[in-house]
Amino acid sequence: MLKMNNISKIYRTDLVETHALSGVNLTVDEGEFIAVTGPSGSGKTTFLNITGLLETFEEGEYILDGEDVSQLSDKHLSRLRNEKIGFIFQGFNLIADLNLYDNIEVPLIFRGINQKERKQRIEESLELVGLGSRANHYPAQLSGGQQQRVAIARALAGKPRFLLADEPTGNLDTMMARQVMELLQDINRQGTTLIMVTHDNELAQRAHRNIQILDGQVSDIAKSQLTDLAV
Numbered sequence: 247m248l249k250m251n252n253i254s255k256i257y258r259t260d261l262v263e264t265h266a267l268s269g270v271n272l273t274v275d276e277g278e279f280i281a282v283t284g285p286s287g288s289g290k291t292t293f294l295n296i297t298g299l300l301e302t303f304e305e306g307e308y309i310l311d312g313e314d315v316s317q318l319s320d321k322h323l324s325r326l327r328n329e330k331i332g333f334i335f336q337g338f339n340l341i342a343d344l345n346l347y348d349n350i351e352v353p354l355i356f357r358g359i360n361q362k363e364r365k366q367r368i369e370e371s372l373e374l375v376g377l378g379s380r381a382n383h384y385p386a387q388l389s390g391g392q393q394q395r396v397a398i399a400r401a402l403a404g405k406p407r408f409l410l411a412d413e414p415t416g417n418l419d420t421m422m423a424r425q426v427m428e429l430l431q432d433i434n435r436q437g438t439t440l441i442m443v444t445h446d447n448e449l450a451q452r453a454h455r456n457i458q459i460l461d462g463q464v465s466d467i468a469k470s471q472l473t474d475l476a477v
């Protein structure tokens with residue numbers, strides 16, 4: 247479970263202060279699928295980065311899996327992040343010079359997982375995303391949808407409790423976007439909590455719960471309120 251109480255985030259540059267998040271209160275239960283929508287610049291990525299322990303915050307309290315992460319050291323935060331959180335980004339973020347096997351292996355080496363276990367996890371996760379026969383291929387040899395599936399396999403190989411996706415289908419055509427979305431939903435049905443930022447209201451409709459961010463403030467919205475105006 248994940249719980250935020252009154253979280254605020256301010257970006258400070260030379261003369262400007264941007265209040266990216268203001269007083270965010272949110273509880274996410276284990277196994278939920280939450281879609282996050284909101285206009286450009288409203289704070290969605292900031293919210294996802296704080297949720298995923300990639301960014302810190304000024305005020306408030308954040309309890310992740312029963313642990314208060316508000317005051318933890320960078321080292322402790324990165325350990326928790328590696329153990330519990332998987333990220334999927336719009337741009338896939340695969341390493342062009344590495345084949346698919348090696349792309350998935352990098353974060354597992356970083357986590358100190360032994361070679362035998364790494365091999366098993368890589369093969370399992372590639373199989374799960376339907377790319378079991380492509381381990382020796384390079385990202386450029388794959389379609390955009392396949393590359394995103396590799397990125398999902400890389401996240402899954404870490405066996406995360408929480409999967410955070412920032413516009414995971416943003417670079418894909420409609421058909422590939424659907425396939426990737428169905429894969430993410432399957433993973434969620436198997437128990438992984440999924441939090442996804444999307445501009446696509448059709449995809450947002452698939453979530454258990456919808457939240458909207460407007461000017462750094464988070465609120466639940468009904469599916470019927472998901473309109474193009476929110477984009």
Ligand SMILES: Nc1ncnc2c1ncn2[C@@H]1O[C@H](COP(=O)(O)OP(=O)(O)OP(=O)(O)O)[C@@H](O)[C@H]1O
Nearest residue numbers: 257258259264266285286287288289290291292293
């Ligand atoms: N590193 C940063 N330094 C300064 N300001 C930032 C930084 N990152 C984000 N901001 C500002 O914080 C606000 C929220 O940005 P954020 O990227 O979270 O919005 P978003 O909802 O994800 O936008 P989009 O849909 O366009 O990606 C914006 O005003 C943005 O300019």
